Amino acid sequence: MSLTANDVTQIAHLARLGIDKQDIVSYTKDLSGILDLMTQMSELNTDNVDPMAHPMDQAQRLRADSISEPDNREKFMSIAPQAEAGLYLVPKVIE
Amino acid sequence: MEWETVIGLEIHTQLATQSKIFSGASTAYGAEPNTQACAVDLGLPGVLPVLNEEAVRLAVIFGMAIEANIEPYSVFARKNYFYPDLPKGYQISQMDHPIVGQGHLDIEVDGETKRIGITRAHLEEDAGKSLHESFHGLTGIDLNRAGTPLLEIVSEPDMRSAKEAVAYMRKLHELVRYLGICDGNMQEGSFRCDANVSVRPKGQQAFGTRAEIKNINSFKFVEKAINHEIERQIELIENGGKVVQETRLYDSVKDETRSMRSKEEANDYRYFPDPDLLPVLIDESFKSQIKASLPELPQAKKHRFKTDYQLDDESATILTTSRPLADYFESTLKTSKSEPKLCANWITGDLSAALNKAGLEITDSPISDERLAGLLTRISDNTISGKIAKQVFDLLWQSIATADEIIAEQGLKQITDTGAIEAIIDKIIADNQGQVEQYRSGKDKVFAFFVGQVMKEMKGKANPAEVNKLLKTKLQA
Numbered sequence: 393m394s395l396t397a398n399d400v401t402q403i404a405h406l407a408r409l410g411i412d413k414q415d416i417v418s419y420t421k422d423l424s425g426i427l428d429l430m431t432q433m434s435e436l437n438t439d440n441v442d443p444m445a446h447p448m449d450q451a452q453r454l455r456a457d458s459i460s461e462p463d464n465r466e467k468f469m470s471i472a473p474q475a476e477a478g479l480y481l482v483p484k485v486i487e
Numbered sequence: 488m489e490w491e492t493v494i495g496l497e498i499h500t501q502l503a504t505q506s507k508i509f510s511g512a513s514t515a516y517g518a519e520p521n522t523q524a525c526a527v528d529l530g531l532p533g534v535l536p537v538l539n540e541e542a543v544r545l546a547v548i549f550g551m552a553i554e555a556n557i558e559p560y561s562v563f564a565r566k567n568y569f570y571p572d573l574p575k576g577y578q579i580s581q582m583d584h585p586i587v588g589q590g591h592l593d594i595e596v597d598g599e600t601k602r603i604g605i606t607r608a609h610l611e612e613d614a615g616k617s618l619h620e621s622f623h624g625l626t627g628i629d630l631n632r633a634g635t636p637l638l639e640i641v642s643e644p645d646m647r648s649a650k651e652a653v654a655y656m657r658k659l660h661e662l663v664r665y666l667g668i669c670d671g672n673m674q675e676g677s678f679r680c681d682a683n684v685s686v687r688p689k690g691q692q693a694f695g696t697r698a699e700i701k702n703i704n705s706f707k708f709v710e711k712a713i714n715h716e717i718e719r720q721i722e723l724i725e726n727g728g729k730v731v732q733e734t735r736l737y738d739s740v741k742d743e744t745r746s747m748r749s750k751e752e753a754n755d756y757r758y759f760p761d762p763d764l765l766p767v768l769i770d771e772s773f774k775s776q777i778k779a780s781l782p783e784l785p786q787a788k789k790h791r792f793k794t795d796y797q798l799d800d801e802s803a804t805i806l807t808t809s810r811p812l813a814d815y816f817e818s819t820l821k822t823s824k825s826e827p828k829l830c831a832n833w834i835t836g837d838l839s840a841a842l843n844k845a846g847l848e849i850t851d852s853p854i855s856d857e858r859l860a861g862l863l864t865r866i867s868d869n870t871i872s873g874k875i876a877k878q879v880f881d882l883l884w885q886s887i888a889t890a891d892e893i894i895a896e897q898g899l900k901q902i903t904d905t906g907a908i909e910a911i912i913d914k915i916i917a918d919n920q921g922q923v924e925q926y927r928s929g930k931d932k933v934f935a936f937f938v939g940q941v942m943k944e945m946k947g948k949a950n951p952a953e954v955n956k957l958l959k960t961k962l963q964a
Contacts, residue, residue, distance in 0.1 A: 402755075406567075406757065445584070445760040445766045446760065446762065446764075446765050446766060451766060452766060453765075454539070454540035454543060455511075455537045456540060456541075457504050457506050457539050457540060457542075458505060458511065459511055460511030461510060461512040461513075461525035461527075463523070468521070468529060469521070476622060476627070477627070478519055478520040478629075479520050479622070479627030480521065480628040480630070481625040481627055481628070482571040482625065482626050482628055485571055
């Protein structure tokens with residue numbers, strides 16, 4: 393599987409990463425290299441192997457449904473770039 | 488050309504937990520903004536999500552109620568997208584291994600039962616809320632809702648009309664409330680619906696291209712939004728256009744749907760298993776504990792009401808829509824020892840009408856099950872007639888007195904003393920000789936006139952069966 397320069401631009405956009413135009417060629421080559429390795433690995437027969445969801449062979453522990461977190465709004469707001477009227481403020485986003 | 492509509496619904500139900508799905512912050516509605524958003528909900532570095540057992544339990548209850556497979560192994564995945572009310576840059580959801588597998592729900596439309604397939608139901612966290620107004624051109628973010636547990640219930644594309652879609656949505660709404668897994672409050676966003684709508688020429692197997700209508704927050708709007716979308720798609724195709732796969736937003740003010748995300752921006756969520764969470768294993772003992780605590784399900788209850796109490800389908804359906812209503816019926820019946828049919832008729836008739844008019848739920852009924860039972864007992868033992876019972880019912884509604892107190896106070900006791908009734912009948916026959924002649928010459932219809940006169944004279948308190956019997960004898964004499 394090989395990526396095109398367009399794929400790289402699209403992936404960077406989805407991840408909201410700003411990349412320099414001049415680097416696109418090398419990114420395309422490097423990322424394609426990784427995917428080619430995957431392709432090579434997928435030649436192995438994995439018919440009887442379940443896909444792994446987590447490297448640790450353990451089950452998720454569950455917590456009891458109780459409220460344990462107090463209100464720390466003031467502290468959290470003090471480290472936010474901008475806050476007002478109890479709200480975090482961010483640049484306007486309209487769909 | 489004749490068109491067929493294909494509809495599938497995705498319904499987000501907020502699970503009725505105290506705390507969030509992955510943190511110990513409260514889920515209570517209506518708090519001051521951001522006072523219920525902890526470090527986990529804010530997606531601060533270094534925090535880890537820990538799964539709430541109650542959310543898992545409620546999801547399993549739902550799975551059992553729709554006769555679905557409860558997956559012994561389920562996995563949380565990250566759904567990646569950027570939006571300011573999603574602090575982590577991804578939503579924790581489930582993709583390949585949802586907790587609830589394939590199930591079904593039966594709906595009734597125009598007297599016919601139809602089975603709607605449910606593809607899956609999966610656990611996920613809700614996002615926060617964006618407030619776009621008046622912050623000097625900035626957007627305000629409230630993260631109280633971020634991390635609230637949701638169960639997303641995905642149906643098969645089995646519905647063929649807006650009417651069926653609404654019936655399915657209503658049935659599901661009843662079910663989650665009945666099970667107590669969701670409060671069903673649509674104004675507060677506890678029960679939200681997205682509809683996938685497409686059209687195809689009748690008889691065609693392949694599905695048409697679908698549009699997704701987002702966040703429709705009432706039953707009325709679901710029907711209107713879907714019908715509007717069907718019209719839009721048919722018109723588009725018939726004019727030589729093509730439906731594009733996109734997300735559309737329903738505008739209830741203008742009654743139209745409009746495009747929300749263009750195709751270029753189509754989301755590529757890049758799901759992958761969340762390394763912060765281990766697979767969830769659900770064993771038999773966890774399931775059997777839940778099974779043992781499961782309430783009698785609406786379908787089973789309805790069947791029991793029909794067989795044990797000999798109720799007709801309509802009454803049994805109405806009485807089993809909610810657990811409180813079914814409980815009210817059964818306890819009234821037990822206390823009054825009246826005929827089940829009489830009890831059902833009063834609850835689905837006069838009581839429901841009065842509650843509707845006052846905008847009240849059965850749990851807020853001014854007439855308790857015990858007081859209604861008192862009324863039914865007096866109807867059953869012939870102390871009062873059905874007509875007088877309506878008067879007593881109105882007084883029960885307006886006061887806190889018992890039926891017996893009202894009957895005694897107002898002197899509403901039915902007169903069964905034949906002597907008293909006979910005296911009145913004699914008087915009426917004497918005063919209305921003309922009608923007597925008519926009756927005797929074969930005009931049976933005049934009989935009703937006499938019944939009316941007697942009842943009027945006795946202020947409705949005479950036992951109707953007794954009046955009929957005595958009148959007949961006297962008129963034929």
